[in-house]
Amino acid sequence: MKEKKQNKKPIMYYYFVTLIIVMLLNSYVFPSILNRKITEVDYGTFLTEVEKGNVTKVEIDDNQIAFKTKDTEDKEKIYITGAMNDPGLTERLHESGVSFSRVIPKEASPITRFITTWIIPMLIFAMLGQLLSRSLAKRMGGGNALSFGKSNAKIYVEAQTGKTFKDVAGQDEAKEALTEIVDFLHNPKKYEAIGATLPKGALLVGPPGTGKTLLAKAVAGEAKVPFFSISGSEFVEMFVGMGAAKVRDLFKQAQEKAPCIVFIDEIDTIGKKRDNGGISGNDEREQTLNQLLTEMDGFDGKKGVVILAATNRPESLDKALLRPGRFDRRVPVELPDLPGREAILKVHAKNIKTADDIDYNAIARATSGASGADLANIINEAALRAVRLGRTIVYQSDLEESVEVVIAGYQRKNAVISEKEKKIIAYHEIGHALVAAKQSDSAPVHKITIIPRTSGALGYTMQVEEEERFLLSKEMLLNKITTYTGGRAAEALIFNSITSGASNDIEQATKLARAMITRLGMSSSFGMTALETVSNQYLGGDASLACSPETSRRIDEEVMAIINSSYEKAYKILEDNIHKLHELSEYLLQKETITGEEFMQILNESPLQLEE
Numbered sequence: 001m002k003e004k005k006q007n008k009k010p011i012m013y014y015y016f017v018t019l020i021i022v023m024l025l026n027s028y029v030f031p032s033i034l035n036r037k038i039t040e041v042d043y044g045t046f047l048t049e050v051e052k053g054n055v056t057k058v059e060i061d062d063n064q065i066a067f068k069t070k071d072t073e074d075k076e077k078i079y080i081t082g083a084m085n086d087p088g089l090t091e092r093l094h095e096s097g098v099s100f101s102r103v104i105p106k107e108a109s110p111i112t113r114f115i116t117t118w119i120i121p122m123l124i125f126a127m128l129g130q131l132l133s134r135s136l137a138k139r140m141g142g143g144n145a146l147s148f149g150k151s152n153a154k155i156y157v158e159a160q161t162g163k164t165f166k167d168v169a170g171q172d173e174a175k176e177a178l179t180e181i182v183d184f185l186h187n188p189k190k191y192e193a194i195g196a197t198l199p200k201g202a203l204l205v206g207p208p209g210t211g212k213t214l215l216a217k218a219v220a221g222e223a224k225v226p227f228f229s230i231s232g233s234e235f236v237e238m239f240v241g242m243g244a245a246k247v248r249d250l251f252k253q254a255q256e257k258a259p260c261i262v263f264i265d266e267i268d269t270i271g272k273k274r275d276n277g278g279i280s281g282n283d284e285r286e287q288t289l290n291q292l293l294t295e296m297d298g299f300d301g302k303k304g305v306v307i308l309a310a311t312n313r314p315e316s317l318d319k320a321l322l323r324p325g326r327f328d329r330r331v332p333v334e335l336p337d338l339p340g341r342e343a344i345l346k347v348h349a350k351n352i353k354t355a356d357d358i359d360y361n362a363i364a365r366a367t368s369g370a371s372g373a374d375l376a377n378i379i380n381e382a383a384l385r386a387v388r389l390g391r392t393i394v395y396q397s398d399l400e401e402s403v404e405v406v407i408a409g410y411q412r413k414n415a416v417i418s419e420k421e422k423k424i425i426a427y428h429e430i431g432h433a434l435v436a437a438k439q440s441d442s443a444p445v446h447k448i449t450i451i452p453r454t455s456g457a458l459g460y461t462m463q464v465e466e467e468e469r470f471l472l473s474k475e476m477l478l479n480k481i482t483t484y485t486g487g488r489a490a491e492a493l494i495f496n497s498i499t500s501g502a503s504n505d506i507e508q509a510t511k512l513a514r515a516m517i518t519r520l521g522m523s524s525s526f527g528m529t530a531l532e533t534v535s536n537q538y539l540g541g542d543a544s545l546a547c548s549p550e551t552s553r554r555i556d557e558e559v560m561a562i563i564n565s566s567y568e569k570a571y572k573i574l575e576d577n578i579h580k581l582h583e584l585s586e587y588l589l590q591k592e593t594i595t596g597e598e599f600m601q602i603l604n605e606s607p608l609q610l611e612e
């Protein structure tokens with residue numbers, strides 16, 4: 001206590017207040033309680049009462065005599081008087097048949113009184129004060145800033161995460177797998193009785209933003225157990241040189257709090273494959289990983305500590321982490337499908353005020369490939385837009401616009417684009433749309449726009465599938481490539497010159513064509529040979545060639561062949577429909593944005609009607 005100067009003052013105040021309280025108690029409350037039953041009388045009165053035979057009981061002390069009388073209604077009432085040198089007293093008492101002894105009535109002793117009214121309360125208050133100030137000092141950091149080995153781990157214990165499975169929309173398979181863990185945390189005895197050991201750890205695997213962290217929190221919320229959460233990068237960045245100590249600490253704390261959940265987010269940062277890469281070996285990280293492996297083996301799985309971890313790079317994890325007894329259970333958390341997206345949109349829309357007639361299905365269909373985080377973002381963008389437009393509720397149009405904001409960025413309203421360029425852009429976009437519409441098996445056109453976006457897109461054609469597709473046929477893929485080439489084909493056909501506007505189309509078309517040949521086995525000359533391997537499938541899916549230079553050259557040739565023939569096809573389609581191409585492009589140029597319905601209507605009108 002001595003070294004804590006700043007704590008002294010409040011404690012002094014505290015004692016002072018206590019003193020005042022005790023004094024007040026003593027002068028007003030205690031006397032009336034204690035003295036109510038004790039009345040002081042003179043010795044003569046005592047003698048008279050004894051002679052009258054009224055006294056029933058006497059207790060004699062060195063200094064005073066306490067007695068009770070018959071005629072007091074209150075049997076508890078005690079009289080006291082000072083003791084006199086009266087040798088005959090005992091005789092007389094005996095004669096009148098009074099029971100008497102030499103015991104001090106407890107209430108009456110001034111020493112006892114002093115102790116009970118002054119010392120004990122003071123002691124109690126002093127003890128309380130000590131306790132209080134000590135816990136205060138501990139909370140302020142304990143002063144041990146430089147305690148090596150025992151890390152001051154910033155470990156979050158959230159007794160209640162506040163999330164439940166209700167907050168996680170879709171992801172039914174993942175939830176089902178985790179329900180068992182929740183049940184185990186609720187009732188470990190059930191599993192113990194049959195001798196089953198539950199998996200010590202489950203690994204949530206999936207692309208970013210799909211709700212892995214959310215799911216882990218929901219498990220804790222459902223099980224109503226403490227939730228220790230730490231992210232892998234914290235181990236590495238914040239606790240340089242103490243990673244291993246921190247892991248030890250974490251597990252120690254967890255075992256004290258069992259049943260509980262330990263959640264290690266982004267585990268790939270510490271769980272990367274150990275390699276024997278000589279000089280550049282990362283000792284620190286390996287020690288942390290080794291400690292983690294040891295701890296996972298060390299603790300008793302029956303106690304109810306469940307370890308959850310999340311990663312989007314499962315292939316980079318050390319094999320030792322994945323063997324039975326460690327993270328032996330893998331829970332895939334994939335990008336949401338159509339019903340999943342709709343459910344996620346609805347969950348997040350609960351937090352905002354919307355019109356009654358929102359068509360979430362339409363939004364979900366337009367967002368294939370979006371993650372849960374993207375969808376949450378779309379809802380929020382829609383709400384922001386509604387506020388910007390001075391409204392108090394969100395309309396369908398807000399949601400539709402915010403889908404485009406998330407996909408392509410904000411509109412660049414004041415971008416200056418010359419009439420000539422605008423015209424090229426309009427023909428380019430109608431080229432895509434027309435080629436798509438004139439082929440079977442391609443997604444319907446939803447919207448065409450030539451309003452530029454902050455992402456750099458000068459315009460785009462949005463196609464939305466009627467329903468989710470899980471399989472893509474070779475024809476569909478070829479049609480897609482043809483649609484990509486439609487923009488450039490229109491430019492060439494109408495203006496006889498080509499622009500840089502097709503760069504993104506070219507990239508997409510080439511990627512698809514390559515995948516068809518190297519991974520999907522859709523080329524006649526290579527058949528079902530895998531010519532590429534994909535690393536980190538959840539983070540963009542970089543592919544690396546796994547074939548000889550000779551084969552690689554042939555792949556390039558095939559890719560070129562596919563794209564060239566697709567281009568020819570698109571060119572032909574546009575040539576055959578050149579009147580519609582002109583008509584639609586003019587219309588788009590005027591309106592800047594047209595819907596799929598408007599597009600289809602103009603496309604399906606017979607030329608005859610138009611001439612009327």
Ligand code: ADP
Pocket residue numbers: 167168169170171207208209210211212213214215310344347371372373374376
């Ligand atoms: P991850 O950890 O997989 O990268 P998060 O769990 O951090 O993703 O998710 C980010 C946010 O996205 C969540 O806070 C939530 O708002 C939203 N989200 C993601 N998936 C879902 C889902 N299935 N249901 C509801 N919201 C979701």
Ligand code: MG
Pocket residue numbers: 212213265310
């Ligand atoms: Mg996360």
Ligand code: ZN
Pocket residue numbers: 428432487488501502505
């Ligand atoms: Zn294009």
